[in-house]
Amino acid sequence: MPRTLAFLRHGQSQWNLENRFTGWVDVDLTEKGEAEARKAGQLLKQEGTEFDGTFTSVQTRAIRTLNLALEEMGECWLPVIKNWRLNERHYGALTGLNKQETREKHGDEQVHIWRRSYDVPPPPLEDSSAFPSLNDRRYRGVDVPKTESLKLCLDRVEPYWNEAIAPAVRDGQNCIIAAHGNSLRALVKLLFEVSDQDITSVEIPTGNPLLIQLDENLKPTAARYLDQDRAQPLPGGF
Numbered sequence: 103m104p105r106t107l108a109f110l111r112h113g114q115s116q117w118n119l120e121n122r123f124t125g126w127v128d129v130d131l132t133e134k135g136e137a138e139a140r141k142a143g144q145l146l147k148q149e150g151t152e153f154d155g156t157f158t159s160v161q162t163r164a165i166r167t168l169n170l171a172l173e174e175m176g177e178c179w180l181p182v183i184k185n186w187r188l189n190e191r192h193y194g195a196l197t198g199l200n201k202q203e204t205r206e207k208h209g210d211e212q213v214h215i216w217r218r219s220y221d222v223p224p225p226p227l228e229d230s231s232a233f234p235s236l237n238d239r240r241y242r243g244v245d246v247p248k249t250e251s252l253k254l255c256l257d258r259v260e261p262y263w264n265e266a267i268a269p270a271v272r273d274g275q276n277c278i279i280a281a282h283g284n285s286l287r288a289l290v291k292l293l294f295e296v297s298d299q300d301i302t303s304v305e306i307p308t309g310n311p312l313l314i315q316l317d318e319n320l321k322p323t324a325a326r327y328l329d330q331d332r333a334q335p336l337p338g339g340f
C-alpha cells in the first residue's frame with residue numbers, strides 16, 4: 103500500500119521578512135506567511151489525499167501554518183502531535199543577527215558555511231544572549247542545544263522519525279509534517295539518502311507542500327511540490 107507524506111515548511115515569519123537568523127526563537131508568521139499557509143491548505147485539499155495524522159514542532163510559526171492549512175482543508179479535526187525534535191535547527195550565536203550584516207562582517211563564504219555546510223555549527227549561543235530557550239517551560243527536561251549544524255539537527259530529528267513518524271506511516275497513515283527549513287532538510291537527507299555534499303544545495307520553499315509517495319520500506323517512489331511555480335530541485339532525480 104503506497105503511503106503519502108506532505109512536508110510543509112512554515113510560511114514567511116517576521117524574521118524571514120527581516121532577514122534574521124531565527125532558529126529556536128519563537129517568532130510568528132507575517133500576513134504573507136499566513137496567506138502562504140492557507141494557499142498550502144488549498145493545494146493539499148485540491149490534491150485530495152486523505153491524511154490521517156499530522157506532526158509539527160513546538161514553534162508557533164510551524165503550528166500556525168499547520169492549523170491554517172488544516173482549516174482550509176476542512177480537516178481541523180486531524181490529530182496534531184507536537185515535538186521539539188521537529189524545531190528549526192538552533193542557530194547558536196547567529197540567532198537574531200541580520201543575515202546580510204553577518205555576510206558583510208564575516209564574508210559570504212563563512213556565512214554560507216554556517217548556513218549550508220552539513221557539519222559546521224555556528225559558534226554557540228552565549229549565556230548572556232537576549233534569546234535564551236533554556237528557561238522556556240516547553241523545553242523542560244530537554245537538553246537545549248547552544249548551536250546546531252544540520253548534522254546535529256538530523257541527530258535529534260532522526261530518533262523522532264524512527265520512534266514516532268515512521269511507525270505511523272508504516273501503519274498505513276498518510277501524514278503531514280509541518281516544520282522548518284532545516285529540520286525538513288534533515289528529513290529529506292534521511293529519506294532520500296542525500297550525501298553530505300549534495301544536501302548543501304537543497305532548499306525547501308516556505309508554504310509549498312512537498313508531496314512524497316513512499317513504498318512499504320518507506321523509500322520515496324515519487325516526490326513533487328504542489329506549487330510548481332515556487333518549486334525547487336529535488337534530490338534523487340524526482
Ligand SMILES: O=C(O)[C@H](O)COP(=O)(O)O
Pocket residue numbers: 122123124125190193217282283284
Ligand atoms: O532559522 C532561520 O533563520 C530560518 O528559518 C532558516 O534559515 P536558513 O535558510 O538561513 O538556514
